Structures are given as structure tokens and as C-alpha cells.
Amino acid sequence: KTQETVSSSSGMASQKIKVSEDMAPGSISHDESDIPTLAFPSISRADFQFDLEKASDVIVGKVEEFMDKLGNARLVLVDLTERSKILSLVRAKAAEKKIDSKRFFTFIGDICQLYTKGGLCCNVIANAANWRLKPGGGGVNAAIFNAGGPALEAATKEQARSLLPGNALVVPLPSTSPLYSKEGVTHVIHVLGPNMNPRRPNCLDNDYVKGCKVLEDAYSSLFKGFLSIAN
Ligand code: AR6
Secondary structure, three states: OEEEEEEOOOOOOOEEEEEEOOOOOOOOOOOHHHOOEEEEEOOOOOOOOOOHHHHHHHHHHHHHHHHHHOOOOEEEEEEOOOOOHHHHHHHHHHHHOOOOOOOEEEEEOOOOOHHHHHOOOOOEEEEEOOOOOOOOOOHHHHHHHHHHHHHHHHHHHHHOOOOOOOOEEEEEOOOOOHHHHHHOOOEEEEEOOOEOOOOOOOEOOOOHHHHHHHHHHHHHHHHHHHHHHHO
16 A cells, blocks of 8 residues: 655645555654754845855755764744745745755745645754843744744743843643644744844844854754754
């Protein structure tokens, strides 16, 4: 008996997993939900106004660096619309570097509804947070705290009250959170990226030497945090 699960809302990131009862041990079996998967937004790209080309270079560079540590785990860069420039740039640069598209791919959709709306199973999602780790503020932070409910807010407070730029915080999600019960998300990783927006705290005033370093640190902390859960 063979079943196929196709998870793609866009056709851009088509993942096809075959489930077969007579597969050899060790080959891909089970369904997609068994594969540790981190979905992450492009950190600092919108409200924090980080340069698009530089942000895409940092993402692809860091993904490449972590590829051989992933085992069977997957990394998925998410954005809301098919017009997303960061997704197309990252896809092109990842293809140039011949990064394995089964281990790293892009996906269009709301990071809070990847399973229910997109059919993509992600046990971990990353948040582009603010330094106070507070709900609201717009962007993906508002969406994730809203979807995670009071359980996410309480679990976050238990771990820490603030975050420095370039750092990530792994928060185990209580099963009472709708993100857990509906979407299958067991952990949220808050990440604080560099800020280039003069109207937000700790603005780097276009210092991209520092900015790129902080963004690289942010993705390193994020991917290390994910691997500590996945392995
Ligand atoms: N699903 C997937 N991607 C999203 C979603 C979503 N629901 N919402 C936004 N994005 P941003 P930052 C994408 O602004 O630049 C907040 O106010 C978006 O298109 O969320 O790091 C916090 O409180 C973009 O590609 O994060 C902080 O103060 C990416 O997520 C500040 O914004 C990041 O955009 C952080 O700013």
C-alpha cells in the first residue's frame, strides 16, 4: 500500500513523501510529521528594515553552514506572499550553492497556520521577537503571540524577560496552546535580530558590518536551538 502526502500551498516548495508498508528499514518511512522541521521568517527583514540582499546572503550562508549538522531535519524559510522578494532571492542563492532542497526550502503562508492551511508539518517555529519578548508590535511577533495564546506568553516569561540582539530563546509550548493542539508546534524559538529602523530600540544606523555579524549570530543561535530539540 502506498500513500502520498503533498504539502504545498504554492507549488514552489513541493514536498512529496511516500509512505509504504514494505519499505526497507532505514529508508524514508512514516509520514512527514516525523521529520523535525523548523519554520522561520526572515529575521529583521520588515519592521527592522534590514537590507534585502544582505539578509538573503546571511540566510543562505548560515543554512549552508548548518546543513551537515541537520541529519534528517529540515529548515523552511516562510513568508506571507508569493511576491516575497526574500523568498525568491534565497531560493536563487540556495540553488546556486546546490543546497539540498529536501533539507532546506521556502514556503508561502502564515507561519501560525502551516499545517492547517498549508499541510506542512513543522514542530518548531521561530519568531522575529522584540527585546522585551512582549506580544504585539505587529509583524510575525504579533501573529505568533496571538496564535500561541496566554500559554505561550506564560511559557516565554518562565524562560526569560528580555533578549539581546543576536540571541535566541527556546520556549517549550504547553499542550494547552492552540499552536500546539492545532498546528503540532511543540517549541517556539524567539530570535532578536539587528535593527536598522530609527524608530525602534538599538538602531544600528546603517552599520552593516555590525548588522551582518548580529544577524549571523541570530541565525546561529536559532539553528543551534533547533538542533538541541531535534537531536
Ligand atoms: N507568517 C510568516 N511570515 C511573516 C508573518 C506571518 N504571519 N508576518 C510577517 N512575516 P517582522 P522584524 C514576515 O517585521 O523585521 C515586531 O513589531 C515578514 O514579511 O515580523 O525582525 C516585533 O515586536 C518578514 O519577511 O520582523 C519587533 O519589534 C519577516 O516575517 C519587530 O517587529 C520579519 O518581519 C521585529 O522586526
